[in-house]
Every structure is written in structure tokens, then in C-alpha cells.
Amino acid sequence: MxxxxxxxxxxxxxxxxxxxxxxxxxxxxxLQVFDHSFFTYNGNEFRSANGASGPKYWQNKADYVINAELVEKDTLIKGNVSINYTNNSQDTLNYLWLQLDQNLFKPDSRGAASTPVSGDRFDAKGYTKGGYDIGVVSVTYMGKNYVIKPTITDTRMQLRLPFVVKPHGDLINIKVNYSFYVPHYGADRMGRLGVKQGVIYQLAQWYPRMCVYDDVNGWDTLPYIGTGEFYCEYGNYDYFITAPADMIVAGSGDLQNPQQVLTAEQNRRLATAAKSDSSIHIITEAEVGTAAIRPKHEGTLTWHYKMHNTRDVSWSASKAFIWDAAKVNLPGGKKGLANAVYPVESRGYDRYGRAAQYLKNSIEFYSKNYFEYPWHSAFVVAGVALGMEYPGIVFCSYQIKQDDLWHDITHEMGHNWFPMIVGSNERRFMWMDEGMNTFINGYASNWFNHGEYGDTSSMAVRMTRSLMHEKDPLMTAPEVMHDGGQYYYKTALALNILRNVVLGADRFDYAFNMYIKRWAYKHPLPQDFFRTMNDAAGEDLNWFWKEWFYTTWxxxxxxxxxxxxxxxxxxxxxxxxxxxxxxxxxxxxxxxxxxxxxxxxxxxxxxxxxxxxxxxxxxxxxxxxxxxxxxxxxxxxxxxxxxxxxxxx
Known part of the structure; x- marks a missing residue:
């Protein structure tokens, strides 16, 4: 030896x-770095060479009316959705595709089958009653009603039509009756959590919704596996949630019937909060569970919300909510409302007692520096999800506090810019929402309360070790990626280097904001981002895009x-x-x-x-x-x- x-x-x-x-x-x-054959196609009438949408760019639209009920004794959601779908494309549609994301929780789903034996953050195993129960499906076209037998494949549903939907603005209405059991832990997107004074329900992917039909892939029917997130059409939402009368329902958009579902005192406090930069208690800790905070004590109440020009809506319900709210000041002069709802377990100044302020300041920062928040209100909900975002509402873990809570709230709320306003395809290009959002989060954190939760250490030094062991480029599909953290931090580092080393702050900020402005409420591709930055900054950055996004150099x-x-x-x-x-x-x-x-x-x-x-x-x-x-x-x-x-x- x-x-x-x-x-x-x-x-x-x-x-x-x-x-x-x-x-x-x-x-x-x-010769590899400075390769002028970077772009694989020229600009066209749909997507211009300068990165903007072209003169014939089109996008389909989906408007929703949803009626749903939370049946708490069965932990069941049952309801119906009516979708007015407009085909603005140049193509004739012989069939329609819808997303059935709740089918992830069927025992035989692809997501359950591809979950590791040890489980992971997006675990979809172990549910015996998961997934949608789809009832009657019908369509109305040209004044005639047709009952359609759907073809369901995992998390997708195809409606094969006995007619065609014509291009250039033809309209069809789809109606679906459905129900599903709410999973305890819904792959870190949703679920239900038992707390001292009740159960907190976080509801997402809670209705059948249209797949996107675009100029790149036609119908985008990638299945929902759990890791890759969402790609949705924009439209207007009008939705009604019937829940036990002792519950508060926090939802995306604007509450239409506060006089019916809130007490006079709660409405008075909300009016005060709408004028206050400090947080106002709408429901205090001492009031939770008392009869005085509900206009009705038995049976159910129906909450009516609306939200316009959005790609999704979500909601939460519980009788255990403390509720705080504060005014949001937007740069155009409009005012909004930042709300936080959480259980008694999450109370306290170092916990959710500051959550409404974290939300308010995040909205104000992103509105001032990137694009004004287009809606009126927003909620942060403490519950079972570790961190998840939807338009106008974010779900965060009820257990986190201090800097972790700030970073979670500002990150999830930042997603309202990427991808809720700039509507990229999260299921294919995860870096376009997670990475761009992480990039702007860093500036928000250094700004908030004079840098209370800021980080002035070198991100490059912190990232070097993980980059040395990086296996996959950022263009890798989410389910294939070995290290999903790279979507967040490598992208953010790349954009920081582009801003602070390559272009300078002025040129970068102008081009980056041009990208947001050009693609707000649209569906950009990575190449649209690259082309816009090249064009607006006046720099051929193809060498940069290649090495940072397509390689592990x-x-x-x-x-x-x-x-x-x-x-x-x-x-x-x-x-x-x-x-x-x-x-x-x-x-x-x-x-x-x-x-x-x-x-x-x-x-x-x-x-x-x-x-x-x-x-x-x-x-x-x-x-x-x-x-x-x-x-x-x-x-x-x-x-x-x-x-x-x-x-x-």
C-alpha cells in the first residue's frame, strides 16, 4: 500500500x-463567440427584426365568467366556466384545446409518474381523489348550441368541433361544468392549511382555461408536469365565489359587492386604508372568529370579483384571516390598495404585521421604475404554498418572517410584471419570468427602507461556484433542467453584468423598459427580447446572448x-x-x-x-x-x- x-x-x-x-x-x-448566424430566422410581419411585434401580429383572446363554490365539508370546488374565445389568428380552427391543470393530481398523471420517489417541491403523488371531474361540455357558435364529448389527455382537453372557427375575429363560447377536490399540498402552487382558527384555502388552477394558440407553435399543449409553470391568453374575468358565510375571500381584481359580503365597519376601515400609507387593520387578531365581523353567520355568501386584461385569476378563503391594508401610490396619480391576510400564527411586526407594507412598497417600486401596475388592488396570502404568484394575488408560506418574508413577497409580486404583464411562456422559457423578476427584485431590495434587506455583496462571486458546476444552459426546458436555481440567479447575474459592465445603466434601462412597453399584454419569445435590447441599446449583443443563455461556458x-x-x-x-x-x-x-x-x-x-x-x-x-x-x-x-x-x- x-x-x-x-x-x-x-x-x-x-x-x-x-x-x-x-x-x-x-x-x-x-469564431464561436462572435458568430453572426445567431438568429435562426429573419424578422417578419408578425415579429419585427427590431424586437417589436410586427404590423400583423395577432393574439387570441379569452374572456371568462366563472361561478364556483367551496364546499368545505367535502373540501370540494364545484362550478362552471363560460369562455368567450376570439380567434384573431389567420388560421381556421377545427378544434380547441383547454388546460386541465388539476389533473396533475390524478393518481395516473404524467406529473405523478415523473415525481421522484423521494418527492420534491412540486410533488404530485399520493392523491386518490385528485383531478377534474368534467361534466357537460358545450359550445355555442353562430347562435346554435352543441354538446361536445371532450377528449382528455392528462392535463389537456380537446374539443373537436362539428364546424370550424374562422380566422380574423370569429367568436365561439365554451361552457364547462366541473369539480375537483382541493389537495392538501398542490405542488407548491395551491392547497389547504389547517391553522388554529380554521383552514386556509389557496385556490389556483381552479377552472378549465384555454391553451394559447400563437404564431410560433399553434396550439401550445405542453402538459402540466409541475415544474414548468403557465402560458395563458389575456382577457377579462368576471367571477363569483360562493363560500361559507364565516369566511373571507381574497381574490384577484376588484371586489364588486363589498356591501353584501363585508360589514359596515370593515368597509369604513377599507375606505380609511385607501387613504393611508400606514397599514390599517380591517380585521384584527381579537376579532378573528367572532360573529361581529361577518354580515351573515350561517349558510353561504357569494363574493363577486372582476379583473380586466389579465391572463389568470386566483383566490383564497378562510375564517382565520387577520386582514391589513394600505394605500398604494402609483406614478400616474392612480391609487391602489395593498392587502395582507394571514392567521394568528403569522402575526407580529417581524412577520406578517409588515406584509401589507412589503406588498405596497414592491408595487410602488416596480411601477415607478418599469411599468405602472395596471390593476387596483393586490393581496398577499399566508398559507401552505412556499411562494407562488398570480395576477393581483400572491401566496407565501405562513411560517416565514423578516428578510425571508420581504424577499418572498417582493419576488412573487414582481411576477406581476414578468409574466403577468409581459406574458412570456413560462412552460418553455422559465428564465424569462423567474430570471427577469429576480433581476428587478435585487434593486427593489436595495431600495426598500434604505436597504434594510439589501445585499451589496458581489453576486458574481456568490454565483461562481454554482456556475462552475452548471450542467445545462438557460434555454433548457424546466422539466429537463438539473439546477432550476440557474433560471433565477444566472439570468439575474447576466442582466446585471449587461447593465453595469457592458452597456451602462442608461442604455440598459432604456432598452429594458422598451421591451416591457412593447410586449405588455403580449406573448414575447426570447428572440424578441434579444432583438429589442440590441436595437434599443444600439449594440450587437448576440455574442452575449449566445454565451449566457445557450451555453455553459x-x-x-x-x-x-x-x-x-x-x-x-x-x-x-x-x-x-x-x-x-x-x-x-x-x-x-x-x-x-x-x-x-x-x-x-x-x-x-x-x-x-x-x-x-x-x-x-x-x-x-x-x-x-x-x-x-x-x-x-x-x-x-x-x-x-x-x-x-x-x-x-
Missing amino acids: KFKQINLWLFCVAMMPFWAMAQTKSAYNE KLDQAVTDVKYNKNDPASGAIITIENLGEMALPITLKVTEQNSKTQLINLPVEVWQKGAKWKLKCNTTSKITSVIADPDRQLPDIDRSNNSFKLPE
């Missing part, structure tokens, strides 16, 4: 120079040599830098001289267009003591040992 160990040690020592050479040999190929910048002109420091120095990894980025050098003079040299990415090595002249007046690449640690350099070149004084 000892002999083998010694020989192994000698072999390792002998090989060390070769390993060192291998470590310094560049993996960089400029690594960055390794190095300072490899310093020589003086004529061996005289007063004549300046020639500094040699090398790009050893596959990725290219601009490089910043901090040069320090013996006389304490320092200078920053910023070199653009173009220095790497001719190869992996670059020499530059640096004007000096005394000997150089050190040259450091990326001195502020803004870049995810995988080997910082070669970033510094120190010279003897």
Missing part, C-alpha cells in the same frame, strides 16, 4: 507542470505579463492579458504604481475578437506594483488566482 502511495505521489509531482500548462492553455475560440480572465518600454517605467508598460475560458466579456484592469498612483483601464469585449491574448500600453510614471483584473469582482471569474499580477518593488 505504501509503495503504491509513493508512486502515485511521484506521478502527481511529475505531472504538475503539465497540469499547470493545461490550466493556462486557453479554451477560447473567438465559463469566464477566466488573466493578467499574464507586464514589461516596461525600454526597461523604463517612465516610458510606460505593456500589459498582456489573456482570455482562458470560453466566455468573453469586457475587462477592467486596476493598475497600481509604486508612487501610489492608480488607474482603471476599461477595455471593451472587442479586444477578444482577434484571439485569446491582448497586449495594451499603459502610461506609467513609476514602477507598477500590481495589475488586477476585475477589481470590483463584478464578473464570475472561475480562477481569481490569475487575475492579479504582482511585480517586485
Whole structure:
């Protein structure tokens, strides 16, 4: 054994120079990075080359009227949905496709079958009564009613029509009767939670809804497996929730009948909250469970909500809710209302006692800096879901507190911009909602309450280790991705580097906001984002998009040599830098001289267009003591040992 160990040690020592050479040999190929064939198609009449929607861009529309009842004794939702569907496409439709996301919880669903034995965050196993029970399905077209036998495949339902829906604005109405049992833990999207004073129901994916028909894939019928989220058409929602009379129902949109479902005192307090920047108690801890807080004590009440130009709605119900609210100030002068509902277990200043303020400040920040919040109210609901977003309502864990609660609320509310306003396809391109949202969340956190929950450490340094072990590029489908965290943090890091290193804040912010403005309430592709940023910033960034989103390339910048002109420091120095990894980025050098003079040299990415090595002249007046690449640690350099070149004084 000892002999083998010694020989192994000698072999390792002998090989060390070769390993060192291998470590310094560049993996960089400029022909791969600066590849002008990046885009696979030209702009067209639907999606322009500049990244905007084209003159013939179309989008179908789905307007919903939903009546649903929460039958608490059976933990059952039963109801019916009426959908007015407008075919604005250029295509004739022989059939329609609807999403049946609750079918994820059927025992034989694809999602249940593909859940690991050990379970995971989006666990869909173990339900014996899960999924939709679909009743009568009918359509009305050209004044005639037809009963349709649906074809259901996992989480999709096809309606094969005895006629065709014509292009360019033809209208059809679909009616579906349905019911489903509410799962305890609905794949971290929804569910029910028992607390001291009742049960909190968080209801999402709670009605059959239209699949998207677009100019890219036709019907987008990817099944709902659990990881990949949602892709929905925009439309107007008019919905009615019948629940036990002792419950409060918090929903997306505007409550239409507060006089019928709230007490006079609660309506008075809401009016006060609508004028108050401080949080107002609508229902206090002491009032929860008392008869005085409900206008009716037995039977049921029906809550009526409306929400316009949205891609979804969701709601929550419980008799255990404490309720706080505060005014939201929007940049256009409109006022809104931020609401927080939570059980007594979540009370307290360091917990949900500040939740309405977290929500209010998040809405105000994103409205001021990116796009004004288009609706009037929003809810944060404490319950079983760890963190999930829907238009105008977000679900967060009832257990979290302090900075974790702030980050959860501002992240989930930030999703109202990506993808609720900018309607990307979450089921295919997860980075377009999670990553862009994580990017804006960082700025919101550094702003809130003078940086109370901000983070000034280097995101690049924190991310480097995970990037070194990254297996899949960001364009990987959600169910295939080995590390879903990359969607969040690698995307956010990429956008921060693009803003702060490549373009500068002014050019980036202008182009990024142009993207939001162009694609609000529409369905952008990744290429629409890339093209808009290129065009509005005035920069060919295809090299950047390729390396950050389509590859797992690594960055390794190095300072490899310093020589003086004529061996005289007063004549300046020639500094040699090398790009050893596959990725290219601009490089910043901090040069320090013996006389304490320092200078920053910023070199653009173009220095790497001719190869992996670059020499530059640096004007000096005394000997150089050190040259450091990326001195502020803004870049995810995988080997910082070669970033510094120190010279003897």
C-alpha cells in the first residue's frame, strides 16, 4: 500500500507542470463567440427584426365568467366556466384545446409518474381523489348550441368541433361544468392549511382555461408536469365565489359587492386604508372568529370579483384571516390598495404585521421604475404554498418572517410584471419570468427602507461556484433542467453584468423598459427580447446572448505579463492579458504604481475578437506594483488566482 502511495505521489509531482500548462492553455475560440448566424430566422410581419411585434401580429383572446363554490365539508370546488374565445389568428380552427391543470393530481398523471420517489417541491403523488371531474361540455357558435364529448389527455382537453372557427375575429363560447377536490399540498402552487382558527384555502388552477394558440407553435399543449409553470391568453374575468358565510375571500381584481359580503365597519376601515400609507387593520387578531365581523353567520355568501386584461385569476378563503391594508401610490396619480391576510400564527411586526407594507412598497417600486401596475388592488396570502404568484394575488408560506418574508413577497409580486404583464411562456422559457423578476427584485431590495434587506455583496462571486458546476444552459426546458436555481440567479447575474459592465445603466434601462412597453399584454419569445435590447441599446449583443443563455461556458480572465518600454517605467508598460475560458466579456484592469498612483483601464469585449491574448500600453510614471483584473469582482471569474499580477518593488 505504501509503495503504491509513493508512486502515485511521484506521478502527481511529475505531472504538475503539465497540469499547470493545461490550466493556462486557453479554451477560447473567438469564431464561436462572435458568430453572426445567431438568429435562426429573419424578422417578419408578425415579429419585427427590431424586437417589436410586427404590423400583423395577432393574439387570441379569452374572456371568462366563472361561478364556483367551496364546499368545505367535502373540501370540494364545484362550478362552471363560460369562455368567450376570439380567434384573431389567420388560421381556421377545427378544434380547441383547454388546460386541465388539476389533473396533475390524478393518481395516473404524467406529473405523478415523473415525481421522484423521494418527492420534491412540486410533488404530485399520493392523491386518490385528485383531478377534474368534467361534466357537460358545450359550445355555442353562430347562435346554435352543441354538446361536445371532450377528449382528455392528462392535463389537456380537446374539443373537436362539428364546424370550424374562422380566422380574423370569429367568436365561439365554451361552457364547462366541473369539480375537483382541493389537495392538501398542490405542488407548491395551491392547497389547504389547517391553522388554529380554521383552514386556509389557496385556490389556483381552479377552472378549465384555454391553451394559447400563437404564431410560433399553434396550439401550445405542453402538459402540466409541475415544474414548468403557465402560458395563458389575456382577457377579462368576471367571477363569483360562493363560500361559507364565516369566511373571507381574497381574490384577484376588484371586489364588486363589498356591501353584501363585508360589514359596515370593515368597509369604513377599507375606505380609511385607501387613504393611508400606514397599514390599517380591517380585521384584527381579537376579532378573528367572532360573529361581529361577518354580515351573515350561517349558510353561504357569494363574493363577486372582476379583473380586466389579465391572463389568470386566483383566490383564497378562510375564517382565520387577520386582514391589513394600505394605500398604494402609483406614478400616474392612480391609487391602489395593498392587502395582507394571514392567521394568528403569522402575526407580529417581524412577520406578517409588515406584509401589507412589503406588498405596497414592491408595487410602488416596480411601477415607478418599469411599468405602472395596471390593476387596483393586490393581496398577499399566508398559507401552505412556499411562494407562488398570480395576477393581483400572491401566496407565501405562513411560517416565514423578516428578510425571508420581504424577499418572498417582493419576488412573487414582481411576477406581476414578468409574466403577468409581459406574458412570456413560462412552460418553455422559465428564465424569462423567474430570471427577469429576480433581476428587478435585487434593486427593489436595495431600495426598500434604505436597504434594510439589501445585499451589496458581489453576486458574481456568490454565483461562481454554482456556475462552475452548471450542467445545462438557460434555454433548457424546466422539466429537463438539473439546477432550476440557474433560471433565477444566472439570468439575474447576466442582466446585471449587461447593465453595469457592458452597456451602462442608461442604455440598459432604456432598452429594458422598451421591451416591457412593447410586449405588455403580449406573448414575447426570447428572440424578441434579444432583438429589442440590441436595437434599443444600439449594440450587437448576440455574442452575449449566445454565451449566457445557450451555453455553459465559463469566464477566466488573466493578467499574464507586464514589461516596461525600454526597461523604463517612465516610458510606460505593456500589459498582456489573456482570455482562458470560453466566455468573453469586457475587462477592467486596476493598475497600481509604486508612487501610489492608480488607474482603471476599461477595455471593451472587442479586444477578444482577434484571439485569446491582448497586449495594451499603459502610461506609467513609476514602477507598477500590481495589475488586477476585475477589481470590483463584478464578473464570475472561475480562477481569481490569475487575475492579479504582482511585480517586485
